[in-house]
Amino acid sequence: MDTNSFIFLAGILLLISILASSFTVRFGLPLLLVFLGIGMLAGEDGLGRLGFDNPNLAFFVGNLALAVILLDGGMQTKASTFRVALWPSLSLATFGVILTAAAVGGFAAWLLDVKLIYGLLLGATVGSTDAAAVFSLLRNSGVKLNERVGGTLEIESGANDPMAILLVVMLTGVLQSSDSLSVWLFLGQMVQQFAIGGGLGLLGGKLLLLVLRRVPLIEGLYALLIISFGLAVFSGVNLIGGSGFLAVYLVGLTVGNGRIKHEESISQVMDGLAWLSQAGMFLLLGLLVTPSNLLTHGLQALAIATFLIFVARPLAVMLCLLPFGFRWSERFYISWVGLRGAVPIVLALYPVIAGLSNAALLFEITFTVVLISLLLQGSTVPVVARWLKVSVPPAPAPTTRFSLIENDAHHSLELYEFLVQTEGIRIPVSIVQNVPSVTVSTPQLVSLVREQRPIVVNAETVLKLGDRIWMLLHPDDVNDVAQIFSQQASSSFLLQNFFGEFAIRGDASLVDLAKAYGVPLEGLSTDDTASDLLQRKLGKHLVVGDRVRFGNIRLTIRQMHGDQIEIIGLKLQDKQV
Structure with a gap:
């Protein structure tokens, strides 16, 4: 195939995939499944009849x-989620992968009638969740998970690749050399992978952050600088025996949570590059497989996928999260969103490249397991979240943000755009009359845009639905200002039903609440607050959406600042929650 033909076909496949993705949203199917399906249709058994049999290129x-996807995923992960999700995620990313691989390995060896080590290799291949699938589905599913569940899933998917890769590489090496697997060698390799990858990833992120702040570039080059630096760290760490996947994820995490110039434009470019990476990777992997071969062991693959989804993954999650105080509904949801995607397929190429005898069997079963996972689990992410009640109503937020000055946390200057979502409200007089200054101590109005035209604003101006407000703000004031323009959303049935009809401060007196709502005073101290009650009953690391019953009322955390509960929703209850 000549160069022009290759570029033409690649462009057509990407175009068809992107256009088809707009229709899948209506049916709730994951977009990644579309890219994979288009690749299969274009392959040798499909309509395109394209022959592609180059596992080395697909692996590359x-x-x-995956490096680009993890870099972008790290940039979108908020460091605040580590407060409640770090140790649970690391438990799932290490012990969870090992437990899943062992369980699936034993079952697969029995079912396929192969040596145990081949079964374990298959278990290790499908043992980790996929970052591309998890990041994509969680951020495009239309639901917002509570911070404990969402953070655990994101960090786990970004951190569990090293363990899965280590298991696959070591088991493949044992099968090639016929040596026995050394537990001490495995543990040493695991520590090395995580130590080098983690240390250099954080160090590289700090260095990149320094470069982004100090080196002036054309705006469009900042995202390319991040990509090139991330890929250099990824490959460099791999060369010296560390985990490049963990390193590049931590680079993205460090940069994404640092204050950098042109953050909005960088985010848009990075998202586009991550989507291009996902589309290209899944298209190529779809081309690599021969669909007719999947039918040969289709029933065994279905049985293994069923065992993985309903037995191995839930068992591993329940055991790994046992010490961390997760609710049962949260554990079930985390086990359900153990999505398999590109990572298992790429890992399945290790035995193929190594020339192992059962490599084709392992690859075909892995591919089928991924298809079942994306189809079954991926299409039910929002439905199961609502059913298990692990989602929270989205908080009002600005539609656009631009960083103008980034000196430090106390002297930053940022421009935000807010969409007015209700009729008849007025901008507070203190904001309208505030005189712009270099230092933002109070919110400052920049412009009101109505029907694409700027409007002169005074204390009597009544806002209309669809107006766009541009304001200079300190980042700490964004949530409060967003509430002003989102009163309709704040008073909606969804929020009232979830948080309650009233809002109280976290330091509200429990005794006063008990007297107001007829709750018995036994056991209450005059110093007890609503926040104390929540922490006493639920533990230390609380998140928005956590709730307790207090007599005939339900208290639900509505807003937090770090570990401090700021606002609590109050709802009258007639029955137990």
């Missing part, structure tokens, strides 16, 4: 794409 593209 897969690793490159």
Whole structure:
């Protein structure tokens, strides 16, 4: 195939995939499944009849794409989620992968009638969740998970690749050399992978953050600088024996949570590159497989996928999260969103490249397991979240943000756009009359845009639905200002039903609440607050959406600042929650 033909076909496949993705949203199907399906349709058994049999190229593209996806995923992960999700995530990313691999391995060896080590290799291949699938589905599912569940899933998917890769590489090496697997060698390799990858990832992120702040570039080059630096760290760490996947994720995490110039434009470019990486990778992996071969062991693959989804993954999650105080509904949801995607398929190429005898069998079963996972689990992410009540109503937020000055946390200057979502409200007089200054101590109005035209604003101006407000703000004031323009959303049935009809401060007196709502005073101290009650009953690391019953009322955390409960929703209850 000549160069022009290759570029033409690649462009057509990407175009069809992107256009088809708009229709899948209506049916709730994951977009990644579309890219995979288009690749299969274009392959030798499909309509395109394209013959592609180059596992080395697919492996190279897969690793490159996964590095970009993890870099972007790290940039979108908020460091605040580590407060409640770090240790649970690390438990799932290490022990969870090992438990899942062992359980699936034993079952697969029995079912396929192969040596145990081949079963374990298959278990290790499908043992980790996929960052591309998890990041994509959680952020495009239309639901907002509570911070404990969402953070655990995101950090786990970004951190569990090293363990899965280590298991696959070591088991493949044992099968090639016929040596026995050394537990001490495995533990040493695991520590090395995590130590080098983690240390250099954080150090590289700090260095990149320094470069972004100090080196002036054309705006469009900042995202390319991040990509090139991230790929250099990824490959460099791999060369010296660390985990490049963990390192590149931590680079993204460090940069994404630091204050940098042109953050909005960088985020848009990074998202586009991550989507291109996902689309290209899944298209290529779809081309690599021969669909007719999947039917040969289709029933065994279905049985293994069923065992993985309904037995191995839930068992591993329940055991790994046992010490961390997760609710049962949260554990069930985390086990359900153990999505398999590109990572298992790329890992399944290790035995193929190594030339192992059962490599084709392992690859075909892995591919089928991924298809079932994306189809079954991926299409039910929002439905199961609502059913298990692990989602929270989204908080009002600005539609656009631009960083103008980034000196430090106390002297930053940022421009935000807010969409007015209700009729008849007025901008507070203190904001209208505030005189712009270099230092933002109070919110400052910049412009009101109505029907694409700027409007002169005074204390009598009544806002209309669809107006866009541009304001200079300190980042700490964003949530409060967003509430002003989102009163309709704040008073909606959804929020009232979830948080309650009233809002109280976290330091509200429990005794006063008890007297107001007829709750018995036994056991209450005059110093007890609503926040104390929540922490006493639920533990230390609380998140928005956590709730307790207090007599005939339900208290639900509505807003937090770090570990401090600021606002609590109050709802009258007639029955137990």
